[in-house]
Amino acid sequence: MMAIQRVGIIGAGKVGIVLAGLALDAGYTVRISGSGSVKKIALTIKTLVPGAIASENADVVANSDIILLSIPLSRYKHIDADLLKGKLVIDAMNYWWETDGIREEVLDPSTTSSEQVQTYFKDAKIVKAFNHMGYHNLQEEARPKGDPKRKALFVTGNDPDAVATVAAFVDHMGFDTVVHNNLADGIMTEPGSPLFGASLRYAELKDIIDHFDQTEFGKEVAAQTHK
Amino acid sequence: MVDIEHLQFGLETFGDIVANEDGSLQTAAASIRQIVREGKLADDLGIDVFGVGEHHRPDYSVSSPETVLAAISAVTKQVKLATAVTVLSSDDPVRVYERFATLDALSNGRAQVMLGRGSFTESFPLFGYDLTDYDDLFNEKLGLYDALRNEKAVTWSGKFRAALKNQEVYPKTENGKLETYIGIGGSPESVIRAVNVGYKVIIAIIGGQASRFKPYIELYHAAAKELGKPEFPIAVHSHGFIADDEDEAVEVAFKNIKANFDRIGLTRGWAPMSREQFEGETKVGSFYVGDPETVARRMAATIDLLDLGRFDLVYGAGNQTAAQRERTIELYGTKVIPRVKEILAEKAAVK
Numbered sequence: 001m002m003a004i005q006r007v008g009i010i011g012a013g014k015v016g017i018v019l020a021g022l023a024l025d026a027g028y029t030v031r032i033s034g035s036g037s038v039k040k041i042a043l044t045i046k047t048l049v050p051g052a053i054a055s056e057n058a059d060v061v062a063n064s065d066i067i068l069l070s071i072p073l074s075r076y077k078h079i080d081a082d083l084l085k086g087k088l089v090i091d092a093m094n095y096w097w098e099t100d101g102i103r104e105e106v107l108d109p110s111t112t113s114s115e116q117v118q119t120y121f122k123d124a125k126i127v128k129a130f131n132h133m134g135y136h137n138l139q140e141e142a143r144p145k146g147d148p149k150r151k152a153l154f155v156t157g158n159d160p161d162a163v164a165t166v167a168a169f170v171d172h173m174g175f176d177t178v179v180h181n182n183l184a185d186g187i188m189t190e191p192g193s194p195l196f197g198a199s200l201r202y203a204e205l206k207d208i209i210d211h212f213d214q215t216e217f218g219k220e221v222a223a224q225t226h227k
Numbered sequence: 228m229v230d231i232e233h234l235q236f237g238l239e240t241f242g243d244i245v246a247n248e249d250g251s252l253q254t255a256a257a258s259i260r261q262i263v264r265e266g267k268l269a270d271d272l273g274i275d276v277f278g279v280g281e282h283h284r285p286d287y288s289v290s291s292p293e294t295v296l297a298a299i300s301a302v303t304k305q306v307k308l309a310t311a312v313t314v315l316s317s318d319d320p321v322r323v324y325e326r327f328a329t330l331d332a333l334s335n336g337r338a339q340v341m342l343g344r345g346s347f348t349e350s351f352p353l354f355g356y357d358l359t360d361y362d363d364l365f366n367e368k369l370g371l372y373d374a375l376r377n378e379k380a381v382t383w384s385g386k387f388r389a390a391l392k393n394q395e396v397y398p399k400t401e402n403g404k405l406e407t408y409i410g411i412g413g414s415p416e417s418v419i420r421a422v423n424v425g426y427k428v429i430i431a432i433i434g435g436q437a438s439r440f441k442p443y444i445e446l447y448h449a450a451a452k453e454l455g456k457p458e459f460p461i462a463v464h465s466h467g468f469i470a471d472d473e474d475e476a477v478e479v480a481f482k483n484i485k486a487n488f489d490r491i492g493l494t495r496g497w498a499p500m501s502r503e504q505f506e507g508e509t510k511v512g513s514f515y516v517g518d519p520e521t522v523a524r525r526m527a528a529t530i531d532l533l534d535l536g537r538f539d540l541v542y543g544a545g546n547q548t549a550a551q552r553e554r555t556i557e558l559y560g561t562k563v564i565p566r567v568k569e570i571l572a573e574k575a576a577v578k
Contacts, residue, residue, distance in 0.1 A: 012415065013414050013416065041415075043419075043446070043449060043453060044415040044418075044419070046449075047442060047445050047446040047449050048443065134434065134435075136435030136436075136439055139435070140435060140436055190496070191495065191497065192496040193496070194498045194499075195498065196496050197492065197496075197497030197498045198498040199504065
């Protein structure tokens with residue numbers, strides 16, 4: 001398992017800023033890029049997350065051990081797929097109409113959003129995490145290990161080693177983890193799931209994940225798959 | 228430090244459908260007439276601003292807020308009349324100007340434009356716009372509105388509407404410029420955009436602790452200085468419910484605010500609000516719920532923390548009765564506002 005020291009964040013919006021703040025608090029070196037020039041985000045980064053290095057995508061990727069994707073889901077293809085070649089990448093994205101537009105134009109209904117992202121960045125190791133808790137809950141609810149009020153996040157991906165690395169990283173950022181080794185299980189935390197927007201402790205999160213097929217959303221998903 | 232003398236207090240409603248005492252729902256028409264009564268009540272109590280939202284959905288009665296505000300203007304004397312917000316992205320800036328200039332005339336200069344991107348999808352297909360143009364629509368229309376706001380002949384061209392060549396738009400206002408806010412939800416990009424256009428800013432704080440907005444307000448001031456743009460005291464709006472009894476307030480608010488958020492959540496795909504989430508919001512978050520003392524203390528803390536120039540309470544979420552809605556307004560005007568000022572004065576004396 002790789003030791004993470006340098007965190008790179010692609011996307012300097014609400015979620016990217018929150019993740020940068022958490023990573024700084026956890027003691028990591030943080031680089032962050034927006035959709036444009038460094039100049040466009042420099043003041044924002046300096047003011048909102050002092051200590052993070054405002055940069056551009058190529059520099060963020062080249063100088064980070066782990067990459068967090070926190071851009072609108074509709075824009076991941078704006079990033080050159082080769083840029084993330086060989087990288088460990090956390091997909092924190094979700095479909096969200098306000099930034100993404102019409103769902104059918106963004107998402108292929110026959111698959112899950114993170115699988116689509118993995119297909120595009122075919123030489124990267126995609127792990128889904130940080131997508132299902134609201135960004136202000138993420139910001140306010142990071143807690144040390146063992147704290148009875150500590151909240152949990154779902155972590156899932158196809159590469160067990162990458163998943164284990166991300167799970168350790170999420171733990172270090174201040175959250176317990178429920179871990180699966182199947183990227184397709186990311187559907188369990190997509191919009192529509194009882195976990196999307198929920199802020200739960202480990203036992204509560206694990207219970208819903210373990211009995212996902214019994215939730216209304218789980219039943220809908222099952223019905224879609226068996227069509 | 229908070230300028231208590233110039234601190235403004237507003238009330239906003241999204242025009243939720245009003246409930247009868249037996250739990251049945253009033254018509255949208257009756258709910259709209261109730262808002263006019265509430266606007267009058269707010270004016271009688273000396274509230275600074277009364278805002279009405281724009282929605283195009285069955286659960287909210289108002290799609291045409293300026294029309295409601297025009298009716299309120301006829302029965303009020305001092306309260307400013309605002310939209311909360313005008314969904315500029317799917318509107319025509321020329322029409323926005325014309326409607327507000329008309330409201331400004333009717334109200335003797337009390338119209339206040341609040342422009343936003345809105346947080347619902349309905350208006351886009353309704354008016355023939357593509358959701359994927361969300362950002363471009365707002366930016367372009369804000370540019371045209373800003374040109375119109377100078378009340379001089381405008382020459383303009385863009386992607387989403389016919390060009391204007393040396394075009395005058397009427398009526399002109401008596402003050403020469405419509406007071407205009409830009410409503411933001413707190414993305415860093417939206418803060419910078421608001422600074423660039425040079426308008427006053429109102430931030431929608433609808434979840435989480437108010438303290439998380441402190442860096443964003445610092446960003447607003449830092450950006451204004453760097454770009455040489457005007458700086459105004461920041462305004463915020465948050466949901467609230469006030470009743471004489473603390474426990475009653477919490478129960479009514481939980482039922483109604485939860486129903487409201489859960490209904491919206493259904494279309495966005497977020498999970499229903501848990502009791503724990505609700506309690507978090509009322510104790511340390513952005514729901515101002517309780518008896519007047521509790522609400523006043525929490526509002527004063529937020530105003531002090533964020534150094535605000537204005538606080539708007541969004542009342543009436545969910546299906547509340549007319550009595551519940553009016554009691555919130557009465558208590559806000561007669562007890563909460565004076566008490567907030569008192570607490571802030573005490574804090575100032577200690578500092």
